[in-house]
Amino acid sequence: MEEKVEQKVSSNGRIVIPKQWREEMDLKDGSIIELEYEGSIIKIKKKKHPLEDCIGLFDGTEFTEEDHENAKKSLWRT
Amino acid sequence: MPEKKYVILDAVALFNLQIQDPPKILKDLQFNIIMGKVTAVIPTIAISEILWKKRKEGAEQLEKLKIAYSKWKEAHNIIIDGFDVKILDKMIELKKSYELHDEIIALTCQKYRTKTIYTNDTKFKDFWGLNPISW
Numbered sequence: 001m002e003e004k005v006e007q008k009v010s011s012n013g014r015i016v017i018p019k020q021w022r023e024e025m026d027l028k029d030g031s032i033i034e035l036e037y038e039g040s041i042i043k044i045k046k047k048k049h050p051l052e053d054c055i056g057l058f059d060g061t062e063f064t065e066e067d068h069e070n071a072k073k074s075l076w077r078t
Numbered sequence: 079m080p081e082k083k084y085v086i087l088d089a090v091a092l093f094n095l096q097i098q099d100p101p102k103i104l105k106d107l108q109f110n111i112i113m114g115k116v117t118a119v120i121p122t123i124a125i126s127e128i129l130w131k132k133r134k135e136g137a138e139q140l141e142k143l144k145i146a147y148s149k150w151k152e153a154h155n156i157i158i159d160g161f162d163v164k165i166l167d168k169m170i171e172l173k174k175s176y177e178l179h180d181e182i183i184a185l186t187c188q189k190y191r192t193k194t195i196y197t198n199d200t201k202f203k204d205f206w207g208l209n210p211i212s213w
Contacts, residue, residue: 028113030113030114030115031113032114049111049112049113049114049153050149050150050152050153050156051095051108051111051112051149051150051153051156052112053145053149054095054096054145054146054149054150055095055096055097055098055108056096056097056098057096057142057145057146058093058096058097058142058146059097059098061135061139062093063089063090063093063094063128063131064090065090065198065199067131068088068089068090068127070130071089071126071127071128071130071131072127072177072179074130075123075126075127075179076178076179
């Protein structure tokens with residue numbers, strides 16, 4: 001559902017994203033957003049951190065301390 | 079502007095960042111990296127160790143590592159750093175020999191002027207005065 005709010009833009013261009021929208025988009029202090037300018041429309045998108053695409057990627061496998069020790073040994077083995 | 083907070087990851091910590099539900103300490107680290115609160119430094123040696131294991135697991139797992147590697151490179155607050163002359167300059171000043179792997183990791187911490195390393199290896203505290211964060 002499309003929602004609209006009206007706001008005054010401050011002298012240095014600041015606006016406030018409504019709290020409910022921030023919560024729905026999981027925008028927290030420090031989140032990075034992307035602004036896209038298309039003629040008379042400005043779109044605001046939450047920028048996804050690349051690490052977010054990695055979470056779950058190694059599920060079902062493991063890298064134990066023993067694996068680590070074996071990998072270390074292989075580094076210097078001739 | 080606040081000073082960047084660097085944290086160094088060993089291979090086991092790095093591996094666990096790609097897990098949906100890692101131990102709480104690493105879950106918090108995932109969050110702090112995603113929110114840009116810390117800059118994670120990954121020594122190339124740690125990536126090579128995961129690569130060693132993933133190759134053994136076959137093409138599918140190797141492909142997943144390739145995806146993760148490309149994402150780490152893309153992130154603004156993840157630094158992949160290698161064994162280089164700066165580390166060798168520090169290494170040459172050491173009076174005592176340690177395991178080479180540990181020297182490289184510990185001196186990477188020195189290079190970034192941080193004591194924070196995510197590892198379960200307690201040697202780092204005993205030998206290097208670092209602050210290992212274990213889980």
